[in-house]
Amino acid sequence: MGRLHGGDMLKFLADAGMLASMKVGKGLAVLASLDEVLFKRGANLGDIVTVDARVLYIGKTSMEVEMIARRGSETIVTATGTYVKVDNKFRPAPVGDIVVPETEEEREAVAKAMKRREVKVNKLKNKNTMRICSNDPTNFLRHRLSNTTFVGPTMTYDGSVVSAGALLKAMDDLGGTLALRYNGIDHYSPKQDGVVTVAVSDIFFYSPIRLGDIIEMNAGLTFVGKTSMDILINVNRLNMENQECSHVTTAYFSYVRVDPEGRKKEVPIYIPENEYEVELWKESARRRGAVSS
Structure with missing residues (x-):
């Protein structure tokens, strides 16, 4: 675009x-x-x-x-x-x-x-227990996407620890892909709509990711407004040497659908159906200030 x-x-x-x-x-x-x-x-x-x-x-x-x-x-x-x-x-x-x-x-x-x-x-x-491997918080969401990545040298600062910038880019790639899929967009075209990142919530990094680790990322759609969407992204790391799993971070990424000229465009209506979807919908609404906490 x-x-x-x-x-x-x-x-x-x-x-x-x-x-x-x-x-x-x-x-x-x-x-x-x-x-x-x-x-x-x-x-x-x-x-x-x-x-x-x-x-x-x-x-x-x-x-x-x-x-x-x-x-x-x-x-x-x-x-x-x-x-x-x-x-x-x-x-x-x-x-x-x-x-x-x-x-x-x-x-x-x-x-x-x-x-x-x-x-x-x-x-x-x-939050002393946040380093413990996290259960997938997107598991009961209808619209979700997962990705597993092996950490090679190109993802690290110095050949030993993952670049935070590289991890954030990978998270945004996954969240953006899910947002595109929700809008029925599966390819790029100059005349095709797209999605853009507009905000990222507070992110805490609980465990470092090192060379040779496996990164497991899960993304799920939690909230849809008129033109925007919230995607919850959870990241765990698996140490291949001892098979220990640790929680890395959990964050909300917000995206807006835009037309080829960059103007905001309405997204498909989303109605939470199960109890878990309703819970996360309300949580996103509270963060957005749409309802009182």
């Missing part, structure tokens, strides 16, 4: 944040969580897009990072995330530095980063 793929943009953002974190932390940093990603505008073929990342706050081993993609002076995608500095055994390591805001704008950005950090810490307080 002549547009930059949403998964590619996610990879650009994650990689830019990683590079900023590594520069400040003077060592390898991995993505621990990605706050809400908002796609404000799309990027088209031939556009020049710049991605900026800056470290706003430094904790003992972690860094709060802001990522912004721009086309000229126009902001097209925003995201924030937490990166953790790790040693050569991927254990958290002290950053050993501080960030001192110098302007009012920087002080406000740091204050917001601190608030986001507090919210994330509260969310994780009672």
Whole structure:
């Protein structure tokens, strides 16, 4: 459709944040969580897009990072995330530095980063078991899609641990494919409708994925609006050496159907039928603010 793929943009953002974190932390940093990603505008073929990342706050081993993609002076995608500095055994390591805001704008950005950090810490307080292999939360959904991937060197940062950007792109590819299938779109044509990524919910990464692991991803449709869809994506990893399974992440990706000119277009009506579909529908509606929590 002549547009930059949403998964590619996610990879650009994650990689830019990683590079900023590594520069400040003077060592390898991995993505621990990605706050809400908002796609404000799309990027088209031939556009020049710049991605900026800056470290706003430094904790003992972690860094709060802001990522912004721009086309000229126009902001097209925003995201924030937490990166953790790790040693050569991927254990958290002290950053050993501080960030001192110098302007009012920087002080406000740091204050917001601190608030986001507090919210994330509260969310994780009672999630000590999240590393345990997750049951497939899409199992009872009518519209679902699965993918299993072997982790080769091209998916890693340095030949040992998976790039968060590569994983996010793989998740978006799966979610986007399911959204296309739901809309009855099974091939590309310049005159064919398509779907675009518009948002990604908070993502927490509970277990690192290493070279030689197997990634199991499951995606399921949970909510449909007038022109948009929510896709729940769950990721587990299987260690081939000891056959241990670990939960990596679970997140909601939101897509919008568009015509060949990029205008929003209505999607087929979806009515949840079983109890589980109704439950996830309500959860998506709460996140969207469609109903009170």
